[in-house]
Amino acid sequence: MGKRLSSQTIKLDSPVYIISTASIAGSKEGEGPLSSFFDSVIQDPLFGEKSWEKAETKMVREAYSKLISKSGIPVSNINYIVAGDLLNQCTASNFGLKDSDVPVLGVYGACSTMGESMSIGAMLIDGGFAENVACITSSHFCSAEKQFRYPLELGTQRTPNAQWTVTGAGAVMLSKAGDPTKDIMITHVTTGKIIDKGIKDANNMGAAMAPAAVDTLSAHFRDTGRQPDFYDLILSGDLGYVGKNICEEFMEKEGFDIKGKYNDCGLIIFDRDKQDVHAGGSGCACSALVFCAYMYKLLKEGQIKNLLFMPTGALLSPTSSQQGETIPSIAHALSIASNCIS
Amino acid sequence: MGKRLSSQTIKLDSPVYIISTASIAGSKEGEGPLSSFFDSVIQDPLFGEKSWEKAETKMVREAYSKLISKSGIPVSNINYIVAGDLLNQCTASNFGLKDSDVPVLGVYGACSTMGESMSIGAMLIDGGFAENVACITSSHFCSAEKQFRYPLELGTQRTPNAQWTVTGAGAVMLSKAGDPTKDIMITHVTTGKIIDKGIKDANNMGAAMAPAAVDTLSAHFRDTGRQPDFYDLILSGDLGYVGKNICEEFMEKEGFDIKGKYNDCGLIIFDRDKQDVHAGGSGCACSALVFCAYMYKLLKEGQIKNLLFMPTGALLSPTSSQQGETIPSIAHALSIASNCIS
Secondary structure, three states: OOEEOOOOEEEEEEEEEEEEEEEEEOHHHHOOOOHHHOOEEOOOOOOOOOOHHHHHHHHHHHHHHHHHHHHOOOHHHOOEEEEEEOOHHHHHHHHHOOOOOOEEEEEOOHHHHHHHHHHHHHHHHHOOOOOEEEEEEEEOHHHHHHHHOOOHHHOOOOOOOOOEEOOEEEEEEEEOOOOOOOOEEEEEEEOOEOEOOOOOOOOOHHHHHHHHHHHHHHHHHHHHOOOHHHOOEEEEOOOHHHHHHHHHHHHHHOOOOOHHHEEEHHHHOOOHHHHOOOOOEEOHHHHHHHHHHHHHHHHHOOOOOEEEEEOEEEOOOHHHHHOOOOOOEEEOEEEEEEOOOO | OOEEOOOOEEEEEEEEEEEEEEEEEOHHHHOOOOHHHOOEEOOOOOOOOOOHHHHHHHHHHHHHHHHHHHHOOOHHHOOEEEEEEOOHHHHHHHHHOOOOOOEEEEEOOHHHHHHHHHHHHHHHHHOOOOOEEEEEEEEOHHHHHHHHOOOHHHOOOOOOOOOEEOOEEEEEEEEOOOOOOOOEEEEEEEOOEOEOOOOOOOOOHHHHHHHHHHHHHHHHHHHHOOOHHHOOEEEEOOOHHHHHHHHHHHHHHOOOOOHHHEEEHHHHOOOHHHHOOOOOEEOHHHHHHHHHHHHHHHHHOOOOOEEEEEOEEEOOOHHHHHOOOOOOEEEOEEEEEEOOOO
16 A cells, blocks of 8 residues: 655555567657667667558557567456557557456547556556556558648658657556565656746647656655656656757756766667657657667666656647647656666 | 446445546537536637537636636646547647646547546546546537538538537546545446447448447446446446437346436437437537536436446547448446435
8 A cells, every 4th residue: 555755656565567568669669779779679760560560559459469568467457458549539548458258448648658657557557457458559651640640741840949750669567576685666656747948839748848857857846755867767758859959057046966877768779870769759659669669677776776767748639729729737756676687 | 446247347345535627518508408517608609719529629628627716726736637529639639738747648539538547547546646637528519510520611411310419528636535425426337348230231230330339338337246236326328319219228137227217418409309319418518517517416416326427438539430340339428426405
């Protein structure tokens, strides 16, 4: 049963273990710096399907299937799936998991989804409601551009602040069972508030999301009494180049110097010098793939002992932008510890 | 800490109290059988705003505000808001709650949202992570028709199986604090699986959702060992006239006779003889309004002692329907007991 440290952070009474991850990446991601870490890379953006939405759905289905085989947990022992994505009505998750035969809790947190699903999953396990929870999310460059921006066929020029939606699906198996002396575990959960500082430019989501990241990070440090130095790495989801700089600067004003410890998944998944992604990666799969493919490996090898993982989400819709609204944002942070032997 | 009865149902160790509800309804709902039970009825579908989406957003904001004043819980003591809606990217919830200053967990369960949010909220409280959780959802006939079906201006004729999306917002305050001998409480949570029996007609969502309702209901009775007779009322979310009949018939095949105990919110919120809603009401606000305005009153007056509340959701999108997909569905059930004195 979790111990509440403050209004935003809870400390799990028993650690919740991350026993397995799975990742399926698009071809551009497969050409990037993390290429060797993905479970599989799809070369065709349609993934053999007739639409990008169906391709994304298939990625969810296959990531979930891979997660089950890698974790070795029988389906009958998975108590909940917590999943969501960017598509209208979260159809990639709902269609991708419709044959799972497991109770499903659908979530919407835009690109913070992996953070939200792991937060809920961790609390369900620590609360005694589940032994194993699967957390899954996805995004697809083509389905996201089509839905949120312009038809790809137009060849619209991207602004320098724009980010590139990551194609892929990531899945995490959380479990009650593990060994605190040698496994990877979630210890704290800091749930974000919706923050809106009035940014309206849907091509500058890093700037829109940075204040939410600052709010959640500051809350986490205040609530736990930890300093940024406690962590080997503080990792935001998809602030990109623009948002990361804002986050660092604003954190300094809050009295926390994160510079030496901080990076963003949007700057890790692509090589900005070679891959023409402008301000970096974004999308639910951005933080999901970086975590499931790369961070999990570093935690497993003991190269990272303490990770603060904080996916970030911009809660806009095309309709809200067309109606002149701002971009409310959110960030959910998880403190993850590894006692794996390096 | 919850006790797991089986793969789908948990029994809460300590009851979670429903200490307050709030409801804002549209004008058509205000002319229906429940007219006298809503906290307020809006006469103008735009609610003084410039778009239906902004009107729905305002309903969320006002329902939340009303919930806080009715419950008497200070904002600083609300640990989480769990909320979602039907609009793309759940913007009614996200914009409506952006100034709440409370951690937010966004959910997507289509019209099952009130069931999902109350399920998560109940587990967060029983798990020791929260003292108070606010659960909120909304829908709006005009924004839903615009997004899911046809522009209202076309005056498209509706099919006999079609349902009428309820305009409104409902909010529930869950709390750890209460008296089991005289209050209203959630005792069990049965979380639904995604069920898809191949229905493709987006104008017949009752038929699409009925199998999900049957699956969750059967699981609930199997898991708890209870028979339908245990409940004063078994209440599905928005199966409407078509889905309700299918549900009754299929439940009989499963070995459970629910006929005398069963009703559907979609048949309660409107008068089908007088209000021209065809198969009944639907939308997130359908089950939310019926519960928050009417059922809560019956529980409070002790007229209902045991309620099985099961909002139902059709997990389609316009894109999935246009691409020839079926309609996967889900239903989440909560067992609610009242020891209020009649």
